[in-house]
Amino acid sequence: MSSPTTRLLTAQPQEISTAADLLKEGQLVAFPTETVYGLGADARQTNAVEALYAAKGRPSFNPLIAHVHSVETAQRHVIWSDIADTLAEAFWPGPLTLVLPLREDHGISPLVTAGLNTLGIRIPAHPAARALLSVLDGPVAAPSANPSGRISPTTAAHVIAGLGGRIAAIVDDGPCGVGVESTIIGLATGTPLLLRPGGLATEEIEAVLGHTLHLRDASDPLTAPGQLLSHYAPRASVRLNVTTPQDGELYLGFGAMECDLNLSASGDLREAAAQLFGHLHRLDARAQPIAVAAIPETGLGVAINDRLRRAAAPR
Ligand code: TXA
Numbered sequence: 001m002s003s004p005t006t007r008l009l010t011a012q013p014q015e016i017s018t019a020a021d022l023l024k025e026g027q028l029v030a031f032p033t034e035t036v037y038g039l040g041a042d043a044r045q046t047n048a049v050e051a052l053y054a055a056k057g058r059p060s061f062n063p064l065i066a067h068v069h070s071v072e073t074a075q076r077h078v079i080w081s082d083i084a085d086t087l088a089e090a091f092w093p094g095p096l097t098l099v100l101p102l103r104e105d106h107g108i109s110p111l112v113t114a115g116l117n118t119l120g121i122r123i124p125a126h127p128a129a130r131a132l133l134s135v136l137d138g139p140v141a142a143p144s145a146n147p148s149g150r151i152s153p154t155t156a157a158h159v160i161a162g163l164g165g166r167i168a169a170i171v172d173d174g175p176c177g178v179g180v181e182s183t184i185i186g187l188a189t190g191t192p193l194l195l196r197p198g199g200l201a202t203e204e205i206e207a208v209l210g211h212t213l214h215l216r217d218a219s220d221p222l223t224a225p226g227q228l229l230s231h232y233a234p235r236a237s238v239r240l241n242v243t244t245p246q247d248g249e250l251y252l253g254f255g256a257m258e259c260d261l262n263l264s265a266s267g268d269l270r271e272a273a274a275q276l277f278g279h280l281h282r283l284d285a286r287a288q289p290i291a292v293a294a295i296p297e298t299g300l301g302v303a304i305n306d307r308l309r310r311a312a313a314p315r
């Protein structure tokens with residue numbers, strides 16, 4: 001479904017209802033969440049979801065996250081559990097995705113789950129996203145609103161640069177506060193699994209569960225569909241854990257240091273997460289190799305390092 005012009009909408013109620021109407025018609029609408037901008041399609045409409053994969057150039061074996069506005073809506077689609085309840089109570093709305101078994105009468109297009117019998121689902125915290133989802137009153141499949149494999153968008157300008165002209169509309173409500181995608185927890189097997197580190201620190205989840213989280217088995221296609229190694233990739237090469245950048249490299253710093261751009265001069269990992277993709281977009285525009293300072297592997301640093309390793313991975 002090509003859209004020669006992409007409409008820019010605000011988060012005013014009238015325009016949110018326009019965005020909901022477009023989704024109902026099977027069109028693609030990008031919208032802000034607290035993590036990154038998502039590219040939305042009505043998760044019940046196979047044609048819309050097909051157009052979404054096409055607009056992003058996303059391989060169709062990589063399943064999508066369904067976004068809903070309430071736990072009751074989530075329960076229409078997935079088999080709920082006590083652990084789901086505990087985590088939803090503690091962290092929804094927020095940057096947490098739960099992977100749960102699909103109900104028999106789930107109503108979700110099989111393209112959303114890439115044929116799996118589980119669904120990734122979350123309630124985002126961003127007010128514009130919540131307004132849109134509650135007007136629509138249905139599940140919205142939304143990957144990050146970037147061409148597949150490239151840097152995720154944290155502003156509407158990033159979305160326009162990557163997908164402008166290929167989607168019906170963008171709801172612009174400023175930059176995203178968290179800045180990295182949601183943490184994904186698998187609850188489809190007996191034990192909760194960390195499928196992707198993200199905007200909710202693992203330590204916070206472990207504190208609520210009362211035990212440490214097991215990691216996904218990277219060789220198991222059911223726990224790790226579409227976790228592609230090369231991702232978030234700027235056009236130029238990326239080198240990690242650099243203390244001394246080479247001539248011609250742009251230096252992305254962390255903490256008090258001399259550099260071209262700093263993720264957080266005060267060494268604050270939340271600030272660094274919020275700045276990460278914006279800084280990568282800025283450095284990418286200069287088309288020079290990028291060197292990145294070391295980031296601590298704790299709290300949101302785990303998600304930041306995960307995204308940086310994928311940005312630096314061989315293509
Ligand atoms: O914060 C976020 O999660 C953002 C915003 C827009 O909500 N969305 C996002 O979507 O990051 P995306 O498509 O870029 O990443 C979704 C990830 C993929 O790595 C996919 O493999 C995984 O979720 N995923 C989706 N459904 C799954 C399932 N049933 N089982 C395991 N992994 C799943």
Ligand code: MG
Nearest residue numbers: 143144145152
């Ligand atoms: Mg993505």
